[in-house]
Amino acid sequence: MLETIIDNAYEWLVVVDKEGIIDFMNKTYCEFLDVDSSCVIGMHVTDVIENTRMHIVAKSGKIELADLQYIRGNYMIANRVPLYYQNELIGAVGTVIFRDTEQWKQMNTHIKVLLSELEYYRSGSSKENGASYSLNDIVGVSDSIQRLKEKVKQVASGNVSVLIRGESGTGKELFAHSIHQLSERSNRPFIKVNCGAIPDQLLESELFGYEEGAFTGAKKGGKPGKFELANTGTIFLDEIGDMPANMQVKLLRVLQDREVERVGGVSSKKVDVRVIAATNRPLEAMVEERRFREDLFYRINVMQLYIPPLRERIQDVKPLADSFVKKISIKAGKRVDHIEEAAVQLLWEHNWPGNARELENAIEAAVHLTRKETIDPLSLPDYLKDNEGIKAGNRNLKDILEEAESEAIRKTLIQCENDKITAAEILGIGKTSLYDKIKKYNL
Known part of the structure; x- marks a missing residue:
C-alpha cells in the first residue's frame, strides 16, 4: 500500500545514497522524465535529472528548500533534504512540489483569494500599497461577473498588461485593484493615474517626474513621476483613451524600453512596472481615425477584460443594491436593513445608463430619504418612479x-x-x- 501511495503521489520524488546513486524514483517522476523506473535504480542522479543538486546535498548534508530547478524546458520548485541514520549521513530525498513556477503562482493567487475575504488583510494591504479593493468587493451573481472573477484569478498571477473595458460606472477600477491584490506584486505600490483628469501640459511631469529647475515653479530637488513611484509594483492608467497624442508616443517608449526620463533630465532610469489600463472609449475606432496609436493599443491590449453594463446583467441589481444599503447605512448612521419588493421592481425596470455608480447614488438618496428601516418606492429618487410608458405621439x-x-x-x-x-x-x-x-x- 505504501509503495502504491508513493508511486502515485502528486509530488515527484527521488531518493539517492551518499554517492548520488538513485535508490528510488516514484512512477510519476519517471513518466515525466520518460525513463523506465526499473532502469533508473543504480544510475547516478546526474545521468537522469538535468541540473540536479541531489548528489551535492547527499554529500554536504545541507537542506535546500523551494529551490528553482530547470527541467525539460520548465523552471520547477524542488526541495532536497539530507537523510540521516543513527546520526550518519546516508543520502538525500528530493521532491518537486510545483511542476513549474506558473503552477506555484496560481496556487499563490488562490491563497490570496481566500485571504482577501478577511477584512483585516484588505485594510492592511490597502494602507501598505494603495490598493483599496479586493475581488471580494465585486458584487454580482450573473454568469458574466462570475466568469470575469475567474478570469481575474487567471491573469493576476502573470505579469502581462491588462486592458479593462466597459462603460462609465461599471467598476473598472475595482477590477484593477483586485488584479494587483492577487498578483505577485501585491505588497508593492499600486499607483493610480486618471489620464483624462490631468491637464495635457502637466501629464508628462506627473507620469515621468521632473528635475530641479526643469520649469518655473519646479520643486527643489525635483519630483519622481508616477512610473517611478510604481517601480516593482503596478500602475493603473484610467481613461487611457483620453490621453493626448504626444503623450501616447512617450508612454509607448516607456512601455517598450521599461525606462523613464524625467522632464529636464539627461539620463534614463529603469523601471519594473506592470501596466493595467482602463477606458470606456472605442479604441479600435480611434485607431482607425488616427486618434489613438495602433502600436500603443496592441502594447496595452495583451489581456482584455470587458465589464458588461448593468442593463445587460439585471440579476446583479438586487445584490448590488443590498450591498450599497449596508455600506451607506453604516456611513449615514441609519438603521436600514432591506429594500421592499415594490422598490426592487422599480430598480429592475430602470435602464441604468450610469451603471453601478448611478445605482449607488440612487440608494444613497433613498437611505437618507426613508423614514423607516426599509427602502420603499416613495424613498427612491423621483426619476425612478416616473414611468410614463410608451409614448404614442403621431405614430400608428x-x-x-x-x-x-x-x-x-x-x-x-x-x-x-x-x-x-x-x-x-x-x-x-x-x-x-x-x-x-x-x-x-x-x-
Whole structure:
C-alpha cells in the first residue's frame, strides 16, 4: 500500500545514497522524465535529472528548500533534504512540489483569494500599497461577473498588461485593484493615474517626474513621476483613451524600453512596472481615425477584460443594491436593513445608463430619504418612479406595438442571460418565432 501511495503521489520524488546513486524514483517522476523506473535504480542522479543538486546535498548534508530547478524546458520548485541514520549521513530525498513556477503562482493567487475575504488583510494591504479593493468587493451573481472573477484569478498571477473595458460606472477600477491584490506584486505600490483628469501640459511631469529647475515653479530637488513611484509594483492608467497624442508616443517608449526620463533630465532610469489600463472609449475606432496609436493599443491590449453594463446583467441589481444599503447605512448612521419588493421592481425596470455608480447614488438618496428601516418606492429618487410608458405621439398602432414587443423581448433575454429557449418559454412563444423576432428587431 505504501509503495502504491508513493508511486502515485502528486509530488515527484527521488531518493539517492551518499554517492548520488538513485535508490528510488516514484512512477510519476519517471513518466515525466520518460525513463523506465526499473532502469533508473543504480544510475547516478546526474545521468537522469538535468541540473540536479541531489548528489551535492547527499554529500554536504545541507537542506535546500523551494529551490528553482530547470527541467525539460520548465523552471520547477524542488526541495532536497539530507537523510540521516543513527546520526550518519546516508543520502538525500528530493521532491518537486510545483511542476513549474506558473503552477506555484496560481496556487499563490488562490491563497490570496481566500485571504482577501478577511477584512483585516484588505485594510492592511490597502494602507501598505494603495490598493483599496479586493475581488471580494465585486458584487454580482450573473454568469458574466462570475466568469470575469475567474478570469481575474487567471491573469493576476502573470505579469502581462491588462486592458479593462466597459462603460462609465461599471467598476473598472475595482477590477484593477483586485488584479494587483492577487498578483505577485501585491505588497508593492499600486499607483493610480486618471489620464483624462490631468491637464495635457502637466501629464508628462506627473507620469515621468521632473528635475530641479526643469520649469518655473519646479520643486527643489525635483519630483519622481508616477512610473517611478510604481517601480516593482503596478500602475493603473484610467481613461487611457483620453490621453493626448504626444503623450501616447512617450508612454509607448516607456512601455517598450521599461525606462523613464524625467522632464529636464539627461539620463534614463529603469523601471519594473506592470501596466493595467482602463477606458470606456472605442479604441479600435480611434485607431482607425488616427486618434489613438495602433502600436500603443496592441502594447496595452495583451489581456482584455470587458465589464458588461448593468442593463445587460439585471440579476446583479438586487445584490448590488443590498450591498450599497449596508455600506451607506453604516456611513449615514441609519438603521436600514432591506429594500421592499415594490422598490426592487422599480430598480429592475430602470435602464441604468450610469451603471453601478448611478445605482449607488440612487440608494444613497433613498437611505437618507426613508423614514423607516426599509427602502420603499416613495424613498427612491423621483426619476425612478416616473414611468410614463410608451409614448404614442403621431405614430400608428403597429409601430407602438412593435416597440413594446421589442422591449419585452430585450428585457427577457437579459433576464435569461440570452438563453433563448428559456426566454421563449417565459414569453409564451415558440423558439422559431422568437428567433424571427430577434432578427426582425436586430436584438
